[in-house]
Structure formats: C-alpha cells, structure tokens
Amino acid sequence: MGITTINGVPAHVLFIHAVVVLVPLSSVCLVACALFPFVMRRFGVVLPLLTAVTLVSVPFTTSAGEWLEQRVAPTDLVNRHTGLGDELLPWVVCLFVLSVPLWWIYSRPSGTSAVESPVGASRFRGARFDTPRSNALLLRLGGGGAGAAAVPTPVRVAAVVLTAVVAAGAIVQVYRIGDSGAKAAWQGRTMGVVDHRIAATHSPAGPADLRGPAAVGGLRSYG
Numbered sequence: 001m002g003i004t005t006i007n008g009v010p011a012h013v014l015f016i017h018a019v020v021v022l023v024p025l026s027s028v029c030l031v032a033c034a035l036f037p038f039v040m041r042r043f044g045v046v047l048p049l050l051t052a053v054t055l056v057s058v059p060f061t062t063s064a065g066e067w068l069e070q071r072v073a074p075t076d077l078v079n080r081h082t083g084l085g086d087e088l089l090p091w092v093v094c095l096f097v098l099s100v101p102l103w104w105i106y107s108r109p110s111g112t113s114a115v116e117s118p119v120g121a122s123r124f125r126g127a128r129f130d131t132p133r134s135n136a137l138l139l140r141l142g143g144g145g146a147g148a149a150a151v152p153t154p155v156r157v158a159a160v161v162l163t164a165v166v167a168a169g170a171i172v173q174v175y176r177i178g179d180s181g182a183k184a185a186w187q188g189r190t191m192g193v194v195d196h197r198i199a200a201t202h203s204p205a206g207p208a209d210l211r212g213p214a215a216v217g218g219l220r221s222y223g
Contacts, residue, residue, distance in 0.1 A: 002063040012064035016181070019061050022054040023088070023174045026095050027167030033102060034159040037151055040106035048103050051096040058092050061085070077184035084177045091170040098163055105159075106151055 003011045033040035033047055040047065062085050069082050 002060050004064055004067040010064065010068045012061060012068045015057065015061040015064055016178075018057045019054075019088075020174060020178060022050075022057055023092060023095075024171050026051045026054045026092075026099075027170050030095060030099055030102070030163045031160070031167050033099075033106065034156070034163040037106045037156070040102065043103075044107060045103060048096070048099045051092075051099040055092050055096045058089050062089070075184065077180065077187060081177065081180040081184045084173070084180050088170070088173050088177060091166065091173050094166045095170055098159075098166060102159055102163070105155065 003015075005011055006014055029043065029047060029050060033043055065082060065085055069078060072078060
C-alpha cells in the first residue's frame with residue numbers, strides 16, 4: 001500500500017498531475033531524440049532518467065487510485081477509469097525500455113564524425129566550411145560531431161518508428177484515462193445544476209428565481 005492521502009486530500013488526484021505531465025513530456029522527448037541524434041547527445045542520460053521517473057510515478061498513481069476506488073460509489077464510469085489506468089503501465093514501460101538503448105547507441109563514442117563517414121560525406125559533398133561556427137553547425141545538423149557515433153540509417157529508422165508508435169500510444173492512453181476520470185467524477189453532478197437553472201429560467205417568475213433562497217440552496221447541494 002503506497003501513499004493514499006496528502007494533507008487530507010486523496011493522493012490520487014494529486015499524483016495524476018505528475019502522470020499527465022511526465023508521460024507526454026517523456027514521449028515527445030523520446031521521439032525528438034530518435035529523430036535527431038544531436039538532440040539525444042544533448043539530453044544524454046537525462047532521457048532514461050526522465051522515463052524512469054515517469055515509470056515510477058504510474059504505480060504510485062494507480063495504487064492511490066485503487067485506494068480511492070474502494071471509497072467511492074461503484075459505477076460503470078469508475079470501473080472504466082480504473083481499467084484504463086491499469087493499461088497505462090505497459091506503455092510507460094516501453095518508453096523506458098526504448099530510452100535506454102537509444103541513449104546508449106546514440107551517445108556511444110566513435111572516432112568518425114558525420115562528415116567523415118560515407119553517409120555524412122555524401123550529405124555534405126560540395127559544402128564549404130568557411131568558418132568554425134558554420135562547421136560546427138553543419139556537424140550538429142548532420143547528427144555527427146567529434147567523438148560522436150555514426151548511427152546507421154536502418155537503426156535510426158527503426159528507432160523513429162518504434163518510439164513514434166509507443167509515444168502515440170502512451171499519449172492517447174493518458175487522454176483516455178483523463179477523459180474517463182473526468183466523466184466519472186463530474187457526470188451527473190453538473191447536469192443536476194444545469195437542469196435546475198433551465199427549470200428556473202422557464203418558470204413563471206423568470207430567471208430571477210435563480211437568486212432566491214431555494215435556487216441558492218439547490219446549487220449548494222451540488223457543490
């Protein structure tokens with residue numbers, strides 16, 4: 001049993017904010033690093049560390065959610081929300097599993113830069129490096145640099161495809177969980193307030209009824 005409450009507030013409603021931020025952030029960073037090796041080298045070990053933190057946050061959130069589930073009325077919406085929450089962990093595990101070899105392959109040292117390699121040479125053939133600044137810029141855009149690994153094209157393509165699929169799946173799953181959670185928390189409660197306001201608006205006395213004690217009491221009952 002993990003943390004269940006924080007200052008009297010269910011921990012799940014607080015932890016979920018970390019998941020909503022960390023999962024999309026890790027997904028976008030993972031795809032960016034797969035697309036651009038120089039971005040991966042800038043991130044370095046931060047990428048696997050980020051996905052590791054994201055991975056740890058998910059069980060904490062789902063555990064707190066299971067505690068909260070036992071203390072709310074059981075409904076189909078609540079059951080759907082908890083079911084979708086349990087399906088997020090495999091996606092986040094894949095984010096972490098992909099980030100480790102991506103960091104290792106893209107960041108390993110090599111004595112060949114992108115311009116010196118056959119692929120880099122064909123890419124920059126005919127280009128003039130008039131200044132050290134332009135030379136450094138072209139090296140970075142080409143994914144190379146002194147001491148950087150020349151990542152084979154098939155490896156990069158496979159990395160981009162895999163990371164894109166997993167990132168998209170993780171982000172979509174977070175959206176589905178958030179949508180179902182919002183419906184489980186608010187559906188039925190807000191509709192009662194809306195129905196009350198519509199009924200008061202069409203009453204013989206008109207919209208002024210909304211300012212009466214009965215209307216105020218009705219609104220408070222849904223607060």
